[in-house]
Amino acid sequence: MTSPLYQRDREWHPPALAPDYKTSLGRSPKNALLSLDGTPSELTGPTFGHNDIDAIDNDLLRNYAKSGDPVGERIILHGRVLDENARPVPNTLVEIWQANAGGRYRHKKDSYLAAIDPNFGGCGRTLTDENGYYTFRTVKPGAYPWRNWINSWRPAHVHFSVFGTAFAQRLITQMYFEGDPLIAKCPIVKSIPDQRAVDQLVAALDLNATIPLDSIAYKFDIILRGHRSTFFENRPEGN
């Protein structure tokens, strides 16, 4: 079990009810959340190891390829998982999923007219290394229309799921791409009240991490909740 966590800043996260994102109207609790000081049920969490995944799982160019490479702009997505104390979070599971280069998801419920790519599944997973680093190789996803207003388009994005060491650190978010004009128009992005929190979701073009003549790169760091110090408390586990 880990030490207690910093309180989640609910003014930094999107509120449950964000009326311009229509689906949130019927799926947002109206009662206040019940605040708990961390108990063992939330300060523990599942852990994963290299037996759980395969080395190819973080290579979306290859992990579903049948007859060749997927169509699209080849990209490296890399970064670190840190906590709010800027400490790396090692050996934690990072899972991603995304649309293909045409903006189509491989999902039985997606019927967008853009084509399925026979060589692209659209999901990957990896464990951070001892310094909290992760890397994926994939194609840049396309923007796509969705039913919110009659003419709503999602900016290109990659969904990220991260664990940390405590179930209360569990986080799902979306990563956007530097320079995309659709970011500022998206009701899901704009559910976040603080522009600085939005900026934190926009991966920067990282020319230093590109592979020349092969793949362009974007860097995206993910921050999980930090552990509270236990000064003057008789807790052997410390931070």
Next chain:
Amino acid sequence: MTQSLNYLKETASQTAGPYVHIGLAPGDAGFDIYAQELGRDIAGPNAEGQRITVTGMVTDGTGAPVKDVLIEIWQANAAGIYAGAGDVEEGFRGWGRVIPDFDTGKFTFETVKPGPVAGTDGRMAAPHLNLWLVARGINVGLNTRMYFDDEAGNASDPVLNLIEQAHRRDTLIAKGDDAMYHFNICLQGIDETVFLDV
């Protein structure tokens, strides 16, 4: 001016969207990609204790089923020990993913009934599963708990007793017997489930 505290800010949450299954349960999205999907067996083959089956449904503020939800379960074993916090049976992770039927919204999962868990203050928590819900329209994953209606310890459970409106405690208590339990989760409305800021 003062010195800077230099803390980083937690990355803001964004909805998991309707296609969360691609990333976290691709078999349910309709394709086979990983040698092993994670979270398909909560308790593992060697878990001791009572095997139970839980059925239920998540509903929205109009009473309609939330068919695209994904629920994660985190639980202790029958001795009240969380994996990673003490000795548990080989293969017991106590974590899994539950995906409802896309047409009906009904879910079913199997696990073992957890034991009571000792809190940091020594008070005992009644047996419970920890749940985390994500879906399209849910901007930050929702935490809640599922207790069991045949457990006497519910009356003194520290979390249930924190709920001010006593009748709302029932929203966290699964009904059942003989190893079959039923638990609905209501995102909004008169029967709204109690959700937790953990």
